């Protein structure tokens with residue numbers, strides 16, 4: 001294809017390398033670049049450039065890693081002009097879901113419902129409870145290893161060896177359990193996230209289907225290419241002859257290996273996508289050179305050659321700070337204090353980003369932010385559709401959308417006062433029997449739920465009547481269950497939970513079916529605090545797990561919990577690839593700050609030693625700790641010794657232990 005020539009004002013602000021990457025005329029392209037070098041900026045410029053040169057927005061598809069990234073690309077492409085509206089931007093799962101759901105004739109599986117990980121574990125527990133056992137593994141671990149096998153396209157036996165190298169578990173027992181689980185899924189018409197990708201990929205293997213799907217798009221852009229896995233490649237490969245690919249990635253930011261991502265695949269990109277042009281960007285526009293020196297050092301300390309040395313366009317700034325505390329509480333308290341001080345000095349809350357390793361470690365910071373009245377959004381906190389009260393309401397919608405959905409039925413039925421597990425199972429069996437006789441869903445409910453309160457049947461019928469107005473259906477489900485939920489959650493913040501239900505109703509507006517709505521938000525979740533922040537003060541601090549921090553940046557970034565046993569995680573020790581992935585997690589965290597980077601850690605706290613635990617001794621953990629070889633001069637170090645109040649000394653007249661009668665007064669029992 002000839003190089004395109006139309007211009008967009010955004011192109012004028014790019015450097016020559018970025019500009020070249022944005023206007024490339026090659027059919028397939030890979031932009032391979034380090035943190036903060038403008039990959040997202042370049043994708044946005046590319047899409048705008050394509051549209052200016054005549055590509056219809058709806059023929060452009062941008063695949064992103066999260067819903068948030070998709071929304072950002074859409075917003076930045078559109079800018080002020082409606083001419084740019086209509087670009088598809090979504091995750092791989094959302095894309096697969098959309099194609100599969102929109103074309104049941106091509107893909108099948110109409111009316112099958114998608115389970116999230118908790119529900120999958122529930123189904124697996126059901127299988128394990130029926131006499132099948134795997135010593136040493138929990139339901140969720142078996143689900144994980146199956147998913148790993150499918151995403152990396154290896155056998156279950158290989159996945160078991162990779163995931164549990166030191167454990168003596170019986171692979172045959174896992175095999176038997178997994179077979180039973182798969183049968184159960186089929187009976188109940190359940191799909192999981194991987195199934196959607198597999199259905200899409202399996203049909204794309206038919207060249208006629210690939211040609212047809214490819215004909216919907218002129219260009220498919222993929223962000224965060226380093227985190228694509230072999231299963232996703234089975235979707236990418238068949239479309240190579242039919243669409244143009246524009247992929248963007250950074251091998252040093254690959255942090256999803258544990259889910260099967262294979263960053264090496266971007267090194268063989270030009271073999272997999274013949275004729276692809278590879279372009280590199282090296283100038284970092286985000287951070288000061290001192291922040292990049294630390295990040296560069298971290299990568300250079302690796303045995304792998306990442307070939308990355310970031311240069312700061314912005315020049316110098318203060319050294320990154322390293323703050324050591326006695327306990328995680330001291331650490332969180334100091335961060336909250338810094339934020340408050342900065343705010344009092346006139347800096348907006350949005351100046352700050354706090355990065356944590358896990359949801360669990362985020363909670364300590366979260367409670368400190370609440371205590372200090374600091375508005376925040378937590379990317380990585382509770383997912384809206386996974387919180388208990390929302391799942392309760394969704395169960396009523398799910399049984400209407402898929403009457404075979406056992407997990408949802410049992411959840412719904414056990415919400416009914418005085419209905420326990422046994423009664424719920426009996427009612428479900430009666431429902432199945434009625435359906436097997438050929439009764440409709442509504443007739444089956446009328447027959448099988450005879451002993452249940454009238455509101456349940458009437459409520460489900462009302463939801464079914466509104467099934468194609470999904471927000472109305474959500475409203476009806478919430479109204480039906482409000483009395484029981486208000487009681488169930490009476491001591492657990494019911495008011496806030498009710499607000500979440502109103503959010504769910506709002507999100508459901510304009511969705512075309514219950515299943516589509518639920519799947520969309522299960523596959524690309526929103527966090528509860530994202531929704532409440534919309535309504536609250538717009539100015540807020542962002543607290544994020546590093547894994548949810550892709551693409552984020554801020555003037556000040558606090559990387560919390562950078563302690564021995566956390567970087568690398570002691571669970572990764574002994575596995576070279578896993579330790580390397582831990583390095584990249586820290587690299588992503590360090591490269592988020594523009595001006596001030598504060599790395600914090602709790603060093604002397606004995607419970608930390610107890611938590612890290614595992615088979616490794618503390619000296620092994622300390623040796624592996626990335627910052628144990630930190631050269632002098634890269635960071636400004638402060639050790640915070642807590643100021644404990646002095647112990648009061650008693651005057652001499654008060655000393656000498658008195659003898660105190662510690663016995664209880666027995667009253668007249670002693671007589």
Ligand SMILES: Nc1ncnc2c1ncn2[C@@H]1O[C@H](COP(=O)(O)OP(=O)(O)OP(=O)(O)O)[C@@H](O)[C@H]1O
Pocket residue numbers: 013014015018033034035036037038039040041042250253284285286550551552553591
């Ligand atoms: N040519 C440029 N001139 C000025 N600023 C730029 C330029 N390119 C990018 N930037 C700015 O640099 C910052 C980083 O850019 P961007 O987020 O696009 O990088 P990225 O490569 O996607 O980063 P990461 O992979 O680390 O998330 C942004 O604030 C962006 O506005």
